Amino acid sequence: MKDLMTTAQSTTAMRRWRPPGLVALAAVAALTALTGSAEAAKQARQPVEAVAPREAGEPIMAIVSIKSQQVTFYDADGWILRAPVSTGTTGRETPAGVFAIVEKDKDHRSTMYDDAWMPNMQRITWNGIALHGGPLPGYAASHGCVRMPFNFAEGLFDKTNIGMRVIISPNDAAPIDFTHPSLFVPKREAIAAVPSRADKLSAEAEEATQAAAEAKKAAAAAAKEAASLPASLRKLEQQKAKADAELAFADKKVAGAKTDQARAQAEELKQKVATKAADAASALDAAKAAAQPKRDAVAATKEAAKVAATRKADAVTAATDAKLALEPVSVYISRATQKLYVRRNTHKPAPDGGGEVFDTSIEVPVTIRNPDQPLGTHIFTAMAKTDTGLRWSVVTIESGDDAKDALDRITIPRDVWDRIGPTALPRSSIIISDEPLSAETNYRTEFVAVLSNHPQGGFITRKPTAPPPMDVASDDSWANGGNGFGFFFQQRDQYPQPVNPRRRGQYQYYQPAQPMQRSFW
Numbered sequence: 416m417k418d419l420m421t422t423a424q425s426t427t428a429m430r431r432w433r434p435p436g437l438v439a440l441a442a443v444a445a446l447t448a449l450t451g452s453a454e455a456a457k458q459a460r461q462p463v464e465a466v467a468p469r470e471a472g473e474p475i476m477a478i479v480s481i482k483s484q485q486v487t488f489y490d491a492d493g494w495i496l497r498a499p500v501s502t503g504t505t506g507r508e509t510p511a512g513v514f515a516i517v518e519k520d521k522d523h524r525s526t527m528y529d530d531a532w533m534p535n536m537q538r539i540t541w542n543g544i545a546l547h548g549g550p551l552p553g554y555a556a557s558h559g560c561v562r563m564p565f566n567f568a569e570g571l572f573d574k575t576n577i578g579m580r581v582i583i584s585p586n587d588a589a590p591i592d593f594t595h596p597s598l599f600v601p602k603r604e605a606i607a608a609v610p611s612r613a614d615k616l617s618a619e620a621e622e623a624t625q626a627a628a629e630a631k632k633a634a635a636a637a638a639k640e641a642a643s644l645p646a647s648l649r650k651l652e653q654q655k656a657k658a659d660a661e662l663a664f665a666d667k668k669v670a671g672a673k674t675d676q677a678r679a680q681a682e683e684l685k686q687k688v689a690t691k692a693a694d695a696a697s698a699l700d701a702a703k704a705a706a707q708p709k710r711d712a713v714a715a716t717k718e719a720a721k722v723a724a725t726r727k728a729d730a731v732t733a734a735t736d737a738k739l740a741l742e743p744v745s746v747y748i749s750r751a752t753q754k755l756y757v758r759r760n761t762h763k764p765a766p767d768g769g770g771e772v773f774d775t776s777i778e779v780p781v782t783i784r785n786p787d788q789p790l791g792t793h794i795f796t797a798m799a800k801t802d803t804g805l806r807w808s809v810v811t812i813e814s815g816d817d818a819k820d821a822l823d824r825i826t827i828p829r830d831v832w833d834r835i836g837p838t839a840l841p842r843s844s845i846i847i848s849d850e851p852l853s854a855e856t857n858y859r860t861e862f863v864a865v866l867s868n869h870p871q872g873g874f875i876t877r878k879p880t881a882p883p884p885m886d887v888a889s890d891d892s893w894a895n896g897g898n899g900f901g902f903f904f905q906q907r908d909q910y911p912q913p914v915n916p917r918r919r920g921q922y923q924y925y926q927p928a929q930p931m932q933r934s935f936w
Contacts, residue, residue: 462499464567471495475842476580476796477546478810479561480587481511484554486546486563488571489590491799491806491841496571501551501562502583508870509559511812512853513794513846514539514581515745515861516546518770521572533560535568539581540855540863541770542877546581559873577771578743578760578861580844582794582810585869590796590808595822598795599744599832599839600804606741606838613737616730623723623730630723634716641709648706651699658692665689732776736834739774743797743842744835747862748781748825750790751851755781755827757835758861770859777834782826790824791815792848792866797841805839813849813866821847 462485472490479486481502488496502509518538536547548569549562556562561583563571582588665685672678739759747756757777765772783790792813797805809818816824825847848864855863855874865871 462497464499464564465497467493467495469495471574474575474579475798476582476590476794476810477575478588478590479509479546479581479583481509481555481583482586486561487589488574494589496567498563498567499551499553501549501554501556503557503559503873504555506872507558507876508555508872509544509557509561509583510865510871510874511583511585511869512850512863512865513792513812513848514544514583514863516575516577516579516581517541517860519572519575519577534565535572537572537575538770540853540874541857541859542855542874544873544877559876577762578773580794580796580842580861582812584810584812585866586812588810588812590798590810593795593807593809593818595795595807595819597822597825597827598805598807598845599797599836599843601839602837609737609740609838613734613740616734616737620727620730620734623727627720627723627727630716630720634713634720637709637712637716641706641713644706644709648699648702651695651702655692655695655699658688658695661688662692735774735776740838741840743840743844745843745861746835746845747852747864748783748827748845748847749851749864750783750786750847750849753780753783753786755779755831756852756862757831760861765859772858773861775858777831779828779831781828784824784826789815789849790821790847791817792850792864793818793821793846795822795845795847797839797843799841805841805843815849818847 462483469492472492472495474488474495475490477486477488479500479502484500484502486498486500487494516537516539520536520538522534533545533547533549536545538545544559544561546561546563546568548565548567549557549560551562551564662685665681665688668681669678669685672681739761742759742761745758747758748754749756755778756775758773758775761772761774763772764770791811792815794810794812795818796808796810798808799806811818815821846862846864850864850867853863853865865874
């Protein structure tokens, strides 16, 4: 029996034994099968290009999901295009935040990365973050830009416009329908009145500009005429002083004369000198009397020029608002700065080349309840007209309060809403965020704001683009046949907002002003 058991155990052991080479091959085969299965699953999860099964309208916004490596474009009725993307790799991450297209270049070549081809480039910051065609390895691999499939980028290029909203979200995000009493409610009668109002205010602005120019010219002429007065009066005063001194000397000679003949000569000299002194005094008094009206004219024309300049500024402001009333309006409300900012695209080419100029004439304080508590980052967008006003959506890319509660906490100045709300159009937007505006925000951008608690490597590796002081071209004025927008294109504070102190480890990517470097990347 023992022998039988030994034989059975040996047989079992033989069945379990495998040559070492076969064991290794089996393990490799099993690992390969598992790896292949995982890779197949990974490929299956990767985004694919897609087109909505309907006729697409004009794109209103694009949402890039860093998490899913996907971009989705939306029109008024929903998504219209989707595609995989490749965002920034570790250390050069694509910054998450709120952007808009500021420039388009069909055949862009990078000056930062060895003339790298970036076809169908749509820039969203001037320091070099953009959407463009490029290779997609299936994961984040760019230097901060958002690469799209080559053919997708080419087909998209002519569908978008300067100012289209681009939202880069750390996670998946999508617009959802939203209503709230604080959102713009346009008025049909206000919209209908815009053309005639714009014409009327444009004419008034032209008249005010011409009047200001004439007043300035008159002030300059009066100042020029009065400029010689001090020198002339000083000369006459010197002549009178000299004559008075000679008269005093003649008096001394008369008093010191020893003989009748000497006294007669001294009296004769005194008479001549007295006449000369009287003439000098009369000339000085006449000059002073004549100078006073000129001085008064200088003061009056200077004050008139000042008043005319103020009237011109007010008239141009009103005319500019009227001209832009039928442009989508964007509002940014920052908890970091407790301010509200308004921007609208003038569609006027930037005078220093590249992009278009955005009007920035409204910037006011705003009241936020519980300002120490986060609001989150929410983008409210007017998607389309309705019978009662506008249909709105909201995209939330950073948690804080939910969208409704965040909007409830903000008290918006009524005069601002009355100024821009009645003529609000589709594609208008209201952005609420804890963040300050990025230093990338300037007169050639819509709003640029980044989430400071997410990596910004794509910003860190690029030089900031503080624009140089801008000289307004002469044809921007109303008087010279322009559209009067030049009044607003004077550069504001290049860095209007501080770094948000609530974040830890935030990148302070802005630096002192530097000359503009177009196409730096």
